Amino acid sequence: MKRLLSLLFIIPAVYSCSIAQDTQQKYADLITVESSKKHLTTLSSVEFEGRGTGQKGGRKAAEYIAAEYKSYGLTAPVNGSYYQPVALQQVAYQVEHFNIDGETWINGKDFYVQGDHDFQDFAAGEIIFVGYGIQHANYDELKGIDVKGKVVLLINEGEPTDESKKSHITKESYQSEWSSSRFKRIQELTKLQPAAIFSTSSQVAEMLSRMKGRLTGGRVMLGNGDNTNRNITQAIPVINISLATANKLLAKANTSIDKFKEETNKSFKPTTQQISVPFAASMGVKVEKLNDPNVLGLLEGTDLKEEIIVISGHYDHDGILPDGTIFPGADDNGSGTVGVLELARAFSQAKKEGKGPRRSILFIGLAAEEKGLLGSKYYTENPIFPLANTVACLNLDMIGRIDDKHLGGNHNYIHAIGTDKLSSELKQITEAANRAHTQMEIDFTYDDPKDPMRLYYRSDHYNFALNGIPSAFFFSGLHPDYHTPNDTVDKIDFPMMVKREKLIFHITWEIAHRAQRLALDNNKE
Known part of the structure; x- marks a missing residue:
């Protein structure tokens, strides 16, 4: 009889967990090759002229992101605007x-x-x-x-x-x-x-x-x-x-x-x-004086809405030269920008159907990363929401290619950088989400403080980490077309790009729904 009673308690719990997993997967599957490819083909097109800071293409990219946020129903959190002008000067x-x-x-x-x-x-x-x-x-x-x-x-x-x-x-x-x-x-x-x-x-x-x-x-x-x-x-x-x-x-x-x-x-x-x-x-x-904006869209949470998860990716690249040469930046960082949009759309749909996150999610297209992480630095110095209430930053920067390290071997991978620098739980959640949903090789090579590339310090998540916010940088690695006019959309591995987007979706889902915010239990170099 005791065994029977135990089973009666376990079966509903297992069933409830299964339903939750099915719900999570349902919204992750809204992220597709077709939608990602459509966005990236547009953002890396000649019309967007390499999305340069202070250039017409950069302004078009910001407008594109804001229009997508609006279509998803995200709140415009900057006094009713999606734009946070970043005070920049070009010397x-x-x-x-x-x-x-x-x-x-x-x-x-x-x-x-x-x-x-x-x-x-x-x-x-x-x-x-x-x-x-x-x-x-x-x-x-x-x-x-x-x-x-x-x-x-x-x-x-x-x-x-x-x-x-x-x-x-x-x-x-x-x-x-x-x-x-x-x-x-x-x-x-x-x-x-x-x-x-x-x-x-x-x-x-x-x-x-x-x-x-x-x-x-x-x-x-x-x-x-x-x-x-x-x-x-x-x-x-x-x-x-x-x-x-x-x-x-x-x-x-x-x-x-x-x-x-x-x-x-x-x-x-x-x-x-x-x-x-x-x-x-x-x-x-x-x-x-330049005013390229950070582009912010807020998905308000439920009972833990005062706590904020930041999903970020810089939209700027090297733009167009006076001689007309364009740097399309399809991977850097059109791919990460698309990832931010795809996650925003999936989570927005979940909320519309009554399955929204407990914590709020702030989606940010960041300006002027290529000029020295300036958009993220400006946001962390002038936050729209208190940094004390910001529980995590997941940053997407170049997630669309196969790097030199993996070119001749396993293409089913992602680099995760910084996941345990401030919180061991962020790394645990990343690995658990991967086991349950995407089954990729997670490469932590760049976490080594002696790594000569020092990539942990070279993308926008770092300005959040400097403020004590558990932060991670998701990355597919460097390739010969990095910062050249040859970083084009035809070289993107869209199935892998989408798989990486889905991993970050699942990590975000877990952080957004768990009872406690991430523990600050590490202080690694």
């Missing part, structure tokens, strides 16, 4: 006009500038050629010459030598420090306060070839576009030109680099020359 060196002797030159093609000065106009009727620009007791090319406020040209390599290649400066068989230290020449010359420096060397042509007319968009950082507190590190612009271009300028003074070297090696006498060419330019650092 970029810009050349708006550059003219030599009536000819317009293009930055990145004909020259490249190194400088950190405020935007300003430059004008001169001549350029002073100062040879090697060497200032040494035995050979001083700037002695007695006033270059303050003037434009100068120097050969930023080599030094005068005799026929046996001995240095005229040191009188030794090896070259002096002036020959090897291009930085020293510039540094010493700037002390004389010229207005601008033209610098030529054999390396410039190669650098310009590598640039292929492309220049970076400068630095993006948190800030309000205020230029007043910027620390200027290089107030005098250094305009790098090739030897061929320098010779065109020197031809105006009936000389050339080779002719100068030949004469100097014979005479060992510093010489300077005035090159009568008009120069006019407008260039310098401009600080532009």
